[in-house]
Amino acid sequence: xxxxxQHNHHVILSEAASLELGCNYSYGGTVNLFWxxxxxxxxxxxxxxxxxxxxxxxxxxGFEAEFIKSKFSFNLRKPSVQWSDTAEYFCAVKxxxxxxxxxxxxxxxxxxx
Amino acid sequence: AAxxxxxxxxxxxxxxxxxxxxCYPIPRHDTVYWYQQGPGQDPQFLISFxxxxxxxxxxxxxxxxxxxxxxxHSELNMSSLELGxxxxxxxxxxxxxxxxxxxxxxxxxxx
Numbered sequence: 001x002x003x004x005x006q007h008n009h010h011v012i013l014s015e016a017a018s019l020e021l022g023c024n025y026s027y028g029g030t031v032n033l034f035w036x037x038x039x040x041x042x043x044x045x046x047x048x049x050x051x052x053x054x055x056x057x058x059x060x061x062g063f064e065a066e067f068i069k070s071k072f073s074f075n076l077r078k079p080s081v082q083w084s085d086t087a088e089y090f091c092a093v094k095x096x097x098x099x100x101x102x103x104x105x106x107x108x109x110x111x112x113x
Numbered sequence: 114a115a116x117x118x119x120x121x122x123x124x125x126x127x128x129x130x131x132x133x134x135x136c137y138p139i140p141r142h143d144t145v146y147w148y149q150q151g152p153g154q155d156p157q158f159l160i161s162f163x164x165x166x167x168x169x170x171x172x173x174x175x176x177x178x179x180x181x182x183x184x185x186h187s188e189l190n191m192s193s194l195e196l197g198x199x200x201x202x203x204x205x206x207x208x209x210x211x212x213x214x215x216x217x218x219x220x221x222x223x224x
Contacts, residue, residue, distance in 0.1 A: 034212065043203065044156070044215040051211075090155060099146065099169040099210055103155040 002027040004093050006104035013081050014112050021076040021107050023091035030096035033074040035065055038106075039087045047089075050074065051096075061085070086111045115139055117216030119204050125222045126194050134189040134219045138206030144168065145187040146205040146213055147179060156203060162187060163209070194223045 007022035025031065035047040048059025055067040065076045074091060091104040118137040126132050138145050144163045148156040158171035162181035173179075176194075181187045191198060199222050205213040 032210075032212075036215075043217045044205075046212055046214065049212045094210075097210070099144065099161040099163070100158045100171055101146070101148075101156075101205075101213060102158070105155050 002031075002093055002095065002102045004091050004102055004104035006089075006091055006107050008107045009105070010108045010110070012110045012112065015083055016080050019076070019078040019081050019085075019109070021089055021091075021109070023074045023076065023104060024072050025074065025091075025093040026072065027093055027095060032094045032096055033065075033067060034092040034094070034101070035059065035063070035074075035076050036090045036092060036103075037087045038090065044090065047076070081109070081111050083111045083113045085109060117204055117206050117214055119202075119216040119219050121219060122217065123220050123222075125224065127224055128194055128196060130194050130223075132191045132194060132221060134191070134202055134204075134221070136187045136189070136204030136206075136216060138185050138187070138204075139214055142206035142208050142214075143185065144207045144209060145181050145185065146207070147173075147187070147189050148203040148205065148215075150201040150203060150218075152200070159189070191221075196223050199223045 003026045005024045033050040036044040050057050050067045058064045088106045090106045092101045120135045146161040147159040150156040159173040161169045165181045179189045201218045203218045205215045207213045
């Protein structure tokens with residue numbers, strides 16, 4: 001069975017600080033990887049995705065993630081966070097031939113102005 | 114751009130009642146998914162449909178059933194509701210097995 005591990009439960013940063021959220025997955029095959037963001041009281045929004053090709057993927061709002069196959073990791077990064085990035089971030093994995101998304105437990109990001 | 118539509122947005126039911134949640138996918142999307150998110154939890158996959166056929170099944174209780182109709186909208190039927198069913202129910206849609214776009218969710222409260 002596939003699983004996703006997010007290393008940090010809650011991260012607190014000051015504005016303009018750099019962000020890296022860790023994500024490791026377990027799956028015995030080709031994977032598709034995603035990061036979703038959930039602002040308070042809102043639905044999940046897709047930040048970025050990886051299906052194949054360049055392991056460094058860029059998403060919306062200045063976020064990027066790097067797929068490192070040897071480490072089963074897909075860490076999310078942003079060079080300079082803003083107060084509006086305060087939200088919960090979920091890493092998710094899906095087998096390439098399957099439909100089901102498996103989510104990590106999420107990381108709450110609080111950005112202090 | 115058009116998004117996934119879910120109705121109702123909020124629903125309050127009593128124990129042992131039934132509930133029906135509706136989902137309207139993004140136009141031209143042929144796959145619909147249902148997820149359950151408990152308070153402070155990550156979303157858990159329930160079931161999915163591709164071209165009106167069940168395509169995958171997760172941790173969906175036997176008391177729940179779902180289907181996808183000819184216009185691609187989907188309904189999640191929940192019977193004999195329990196307090197533990199109180200959660201946010203998300204629907205998502207995609208084109209085949211590509212990235213999933215989530216709706217705003219239906220918040221179900223069982224009293």
